[in-house]
Amino acid sequence: xRFGGLVGRKIKGKEGSxxxxxxxSKGETRKVNREQGRTWTxxxxxxxxxxxxxxxxxxxxxxxxxxxxxxxxxTVLYVTATEELFDWIRDYNKHSEVxxxxxxxxxxxxxxxxxxxxxxxxxxxxxxxxxxxxSFDHDYLDSLDKSELKHVFDAVNHLQKTQWRVxxxxxxxxxxxxxxxxxxxxxxxxxxxxxxxWNPAFETDDDARKEFSRKCGAxxxxxxxxxxxxxxxxxxxxxxxxxxxxxxxxxxxIDFRGxxxxxxxxxxxxxxxxxxxxLRFAISKEIKTDEDAKWLAIHGANCFGNDKxxxxxxxxxxxSKRREIEEVYEDPKTNDWWAxxxxxxxxxxxxxxxxxxLKVGKGFLTTLPCAMDAxxxxxxxxxxxxxxxxxxxxxxxxxxxxxxDLYGEISDKVNEELxxxxxxxxxxxxAWLKFGVDRKTTKLPVMVKPYGGTRYSCRDLVQQWYNDKxxxxxxxPFGYEATVAIGELSQIIWNTxxxxxxxxxxxxxxLQQAIRVVNKDDKYVEWTTxxxxxxxxRYFATKMQRIQTLLGxxxxxxxxxxxxxxxxxQRQANAISPNFVxxxxxxxxxxxxLMAKAQGIDSxxxxxxxxxxxxTECCTLGKIxxxxxxxxxxxxxxxxxxDEITQQTERELPELPKYGSLDPKAVLDSEYFFA
Numbered sequence: 001x002r003f004g005g006l007v008g009r010k011i012k013g014k015e016g017s018x019x020x021x022x023x024x025s026k027g028e029t030r031k032v033n034r035e036q037g038r039t040w041t042x043x044x045x046x047x048x049x050x051x052x053x054x055x056x057x058x059x060x061x062x063x064x065x066x067x068x069x070x071x072x073x074x075t076v077l078y079v080t081a082t083e084e085l086f087d088w089i090r091d092y093n094k095h096s097e098v099x100x101x102x103x104x105x106x107x108x109x110x111x112x113x114x115x116x117x118x119x120x121x122x123x124x125x126x127x128x129x130x131x132x133x134x135s136f137d138h139d140y141l142d143s144l145d146k147s148e149l150k151h152v153f154d155a156v157n158h159l160q161k162t163q164w165r166v167x168x169x170x171x172x173x174x175x176x177x178x179x180x181x182x183x184x185x186x187x188x189x190x191x192x193x194x195x196x197x198w199n200p201a202f203e204t205d206d207d208a209r210k211e212f213s214r215k216c217g218a219x220x221x222x223x224x225x226x227x228x229x230x231x232x233x234x235x236x237x238x239x240x241x242x243x244x245x246x247x248x249x250x251x252x253x254i255d256f257r258g259x260x261x262x263x264x265x266x267x268x269x270x271x272x273x274x275x276x277x278x279l280r281f282a283i284s285k286e287i288k289t290d291e292d293a294k295w296l297a298i299h300g301a302n303c304f305g306n307d308k309x310x311x312x313x314x315x316x317x318x319x320s321k322r323r324e325i326e327e328v329y330e331d332p333k334t335n336d337w338w339a340x341x342x343x344x345x346x347x348x349x350x351x352x353x354x355x356x357x358l359k360v361g362k363g364f365l366t367t368l369p370c371a372m373d374a375x376x377x378x379x380x381x382x383x384x385x386x387x388x389x390x391x392x393x394x395x396x397x398x399x400x401x402x403x404x405d406l407y408g409e410i411s412d413k414v415n416e417e418l419x420x421x422x423x424x425x426x427x428x429x430x431a432w433l434k435f436g437v438d439r440k441t442t443k444l445p446v447m448v449k450p451y452g453g454t455r456y457s458c459r460d461l462v463q464q465w466y467n468d469k470x471x472x473x474x475x476x477p478f479g480y481e482a483t484v485a486i487g488e489l490s491q492i493i494w495n496t497x498x499x500x501x502x503x504x505x506x507x508x509x510x511l512q513q514a515i516r517v518v519n520k521d522d523k524y525v526e527w528t529t530x531x532x533x534x535x536x537x538r539y540f541a542t543k544m545q546r547i548q549t550l551l552g553x554x555x556x557x558x559x560x561x562x563x564x565x566x567x568x569x570q571r572q573a574n575a576i577s578p579n580f581v582x583x584x585x586x587x588x589x590x591x592x593x594l595m596a597k598a599q600g601i602d603s604x605x606x607x608x609x610x611x612x613x614x615x616t617e618c619c620t621l622g623k624i625x626x627x628x629x630x631x632x633x634x635x636x637x638x639x640x641x642x643d644e645i646t647q648q649t650e651r652e653l654p655e656l657p658k659y660g661s662l663d664p665k666a667v668l669d670s671e672y673f674f675a
Contacts, residue, residue: 042560043547050549050558053079057552062088065552068220077556081227103127103251103263105164105243110251112157115146119153120160120251120263130263132156135256140536151531155590156260158597160252162604163282164269165367166240169352170277170345173332174240178233184336185344186274188229195219211480218467232266233274239267240278247282257579258533258586259608260593269369269605269612276369277345281603284365285614287357295618296357298675299370300325300350305342307373307675310402318354329355369605369612372622372674376406377609378450380673381581382504384633387659391504396672397662403672406500407439407446413496414442414489428478428485435477437489441465445493450504451578458497459490506657507638508577513654514645515576519569521651527580527644530587530632537579539571540564584637585609591628596621611674625674626667633664 040048057063062085066078106121113119116132123129132149135141146153174187183189195216202209250262250269262268267275287293294315301307301314309317318325327335328351341347353368374380375396383391392398394406415437421429444461445453463486470476478485498505518525524538542561549556589606596604596613599620605612613621642653667673 042562043545046547046558046560047549050547050551054549054551066220066224068217068224076221078224080224081231086227086230103130103265104239105248105250105264105268107243107246107248110160110249113149113153113253116141116144116149119157120253130251130253132253133256134253134261137256137536137538140256140538144534148532148534151594152254152258152533152590154597155531155593156252156254158593159260159604159606160250160262161602163247163249165247165280165282166244167278167280167349167352168244170349171240171244173348174237174274174278174345176333178237184339186229186233186272187345188226188233190230192223192226193219207480214480214482215476222467222471235266236271236275236278239264243267254586256537257535257582258529258531258590259582260586260589260606270607273343274345276605277349279369279605280349280367281369281614282367283603284367285616287364287366287616288362291619292616293357295370295615296350296354296366296368298618299368299615300347300354302371302373302675303341303343303347303350308403308405308408311671311675322358325351325354326358328352329358366615368615369603370615370618371605371607371610371612372618372625374609374674375404375672376447376450377585378447378578378581379406379501379504381584382450382507383662384629384664384667385584385638386503386507386657387662387664388503389660389662391501392662392666394500396670396675398666399670400672403675405439407443410442410446410493410496410500411437411439413500414492417492417496418489428481428488431477431485432489435469435475441489442493442497445490446497449497449501450508450581452574455490455494458494459487462486462490462493503657503660510638510654510657511576511580511641512573514642515573516569517651517653518645518649519567519572521649522566522569523648524567525572525576525645525648527583527641529583530635530637531590533583533587535579535583537572537575539568539575541566541568580641582608584632587632588625588628591632592621592625595624595628599624622671622674626670629667629673630665633667 053063057065062082063079064082066080068076068078103121106125108122111119111122113132117129119132120130121127131141132153133141133144176182177184177187178190181190196212196219198212199208202212250264252260252262254260262270267278269276269279287296294311297315297318298311300318301309304317306314306317324335324337328338328348332338332348332351338344338348338351349368353366357364357366379391380395380397382388383395383397389398393400394404394409396404415433418429418433418437422433441462444465445458448457448461466482466486476482515525524536526534526536528534540563543564544559545562546557546559549558585608589608589611592611593604593606601613601617601621601624603613603617611621611625638656642656646653
């Protein structure tokens with residue numbers, strides 16, 4: 001049993017019922033050799049899992065079941081940590097081995113992948129054997145020939161050769177922040193938020209009582225999420241302590257779209273801001289020129305939140321903050337200016353690196369990963385697919401003198417609509433204008449739009465942004481009207497996105513229409529990525545089943561989905577746009593890794609749409625990313641997809657959407673494409 005696997009998990013349903021099964025540590029079961037998952041039925045797994053939950057609860061007292069009202073006649077049941085658990089792990093070093101993830105970084109270079117079952121961890125590493133591709137579709141895995149995977153193997157094998165060390169200077173500050181209950185970025189507080197006091201007057205005031213219940217529910221949900229985050233922090237600290245004086249590596253594997261992932265969780269280069277800040281390259285590179293130092297400065301400005309300035313303005317900003325950066329370098333615990341950055345922990349790592357560079361000057365040996373991020377990579381890819389010049393301009397596929405900002409463009413239009421409504425007397429729109437709606441409001445809804453974002457996900461993301469801002473500012477401007485206000489704002493954002501992204505929307509709509517044609521044959525679909533990897537999208541149809549179990553002092557029903565023959569037609573259609581786009585961004589990343597290897601770039605950190613290396617290699621890597629993208633999209637990938645799908649059905653597919661005039665080679669001259 002690994003503590004933290006279930007803490008904070010929620011199961012929604014009517015009171016007394018659970019609507020989905022309880023998960024183990026995220027993705028763990030998907031990693032193991034596919035033969036090991038074939039023996040138990042889902043009913044048996046759920047029955048045994050809930051029995052174990054109750055055994056753990058009654059015998060260890062480290063978890064509890066907590067019910068929170070989510071809506072009238074609807075509750076959410078959480079498995080969450082008790083205070084006894086946190087008392088037990090307060091001194092985490094004493095019990096750190098219990099908190100160890102199953103798959104850890106390796107101190108020896110990972111084995112090259114040679115087949116889907118041979119590679120990554122050494123067979124004598126003492127961990128379950130892994131499959132190269134994370135997929136439950138055993139027929140698909142059995143059908144793959146390793147010749148289809150040659151380029152993907154080569155890309156992953158190069159990526160997992162990157163050597164890493166823990167950034168000890170940042171680790172020292174992380175330990176201090178944890179021990180002193182500092183809430184900085186992803187470093188969560190160690191104590192819960194208190195609920196407001198009960199007022200006897202609420203007994204006779206229905207509105208006040210409902211508002212009190214709403215606030216208490218929000219605080220309870222926040223405290224539950226904090227418990228899970230605390231356990232994650234402990235695991236980051238455990239892994240950083242374990243590898244503090246080691247050179248280590250991350251074995252990688254891929255998902256069924258081809259996206260590359262490090263196998264270990266928590267402290268890893270695809271983690272959050274805190275996780276990334278604790279890592280540095282083990283190989284150092286000498287800063288010899290102003291161009292080398294420029295890219296280090298650009299990375300620092302990006303981490304602070306100045307990524308929409310021109311490159312020259314970013315460098316100028318860093319130089320203008322020399323005094324503040326040097327103060328942080330000298331004493332980051334006292335001079336906490338760094339904590340106000342958008343990515344505070346990575347900015348701290350930059351300040352410590354830049355401060356050392358200022359002392360040494362040219363000849364300084366840098367180990368800091370410097371990232372170049374795409375400008376909404378999903379819309380970039382959809383614009384390239386549809387040759388959409390407007391979408392390309394808004395996402396820096398084509399040249400701009402200064403970085404285009406799609407999120408900012410959307411938020412400006414949203415504010416224009418709010419001002420119109422406010423002039424007509426809408427008090428909610430007036431309140432939103434006073435509260436402040438900016439690019440941070442629209443960033444996540446716009447970002448997830450190409451990946452299957454819906455009207456409902458848009459609302460949830462606006463709710464998340466609103467809750468975070470209210471917590472930060474200690475405000476609650478709408479009170480009991482918050483639900484209505486969030487609904488209105490999310491609808492405006494949704495309408496504005498659709499109006500601004502017409503051509504990308506048409507590409508997504510065509511993909512869904514094509515898959516609905518294939519759905520009539522009740523068949524899965526396959527396509528081949530630009531690097532020759534065969535993707536199979538196959539979501540099985542399911543039937544809802546229930547089991548009855550005793551959890552705590554209640555009999556509860558747990559719902560689960562039993563796989564059937566055939567495909568889930570709705571899911572097949574909804575998933576095709578994100579899966580196709582992901583298969584293409586994976587191809588760009590893989591081709592970039594292969595070209596980087598050819599150019600001698602030996603240290604890479606990749607997060608699908610963000611690629612990092614030493615600042616001394618950023619100029620070369622930037623050119624490689626652009627060349628990889630141009631090479632891939634000079635081929636009409638949408639027509640290629642259509643041609644492959646045509647071979648899988650006798651039915652007629654819809655006509656491709658009308659293309660624009662964007663030339664994929666334009667990306668070669670766009671300095672802010674990845675920036």
